Amino acid sequence: MLMLVDGYNITKSDPATRDLSLEEQREALVGRLRVRGRDLLGSGRIVVVFDAQGGAGDSFAREGGVEVRYSRAGTADDSIVQLAKGERGKIVLVSSDRTLAERTRVHARGGCEVRPREVLFAEARPKKRAAPRRYPAASTGIPKGGNSITEELKKIWLEDEE
Secondary structure (H helix, E strand, C coil), X not given: CEXXXXXXXXXXXXXXXXXXXXXXXHHHHHHHHHHHHXXXXXXXXXXXXXXXXXXXXXXXXXXXXXXXXXXXXXXXXXXXHHHHHHCCCCEEEECCCHHHHHHHHHHCCCCEEEECHHHHCCCCCCCCCCXXXXXXXXXXXXXXXHHHHHHHHHHHHHCCCC
């Protein structure tokens, strides 16, 4: 699954980053996604797109499993829509920009789920994961009351150890 993140849509609204310089905003968001991206969004390829005025075309880099793109020829929104067009599977768009959400839904061949920008704010809580299941004793061949039998055997075998 492809996770498309509208970079400045998040950083300019996040209380933790909105007063930082643009460079610090980018570093904070990318760092957060490197560390907590899977917990906040689920598993998949994470691509963050930022506006970068001027230049010949888009550029990108990979930082700790997060792909960072800078849209130079057009807007970040245009780059996100282009990425959506090229993806065959489902897309998750993280943005509160309604126009971008609609454009992305129209072009996403495998469907598009839109999540609000707040899911990536600094204070965002990770998705709850189901608690791991323990093997019931019966599934391992231990009969009912097996633990009490074990305790009795420990008393018999280990009473000389003390």
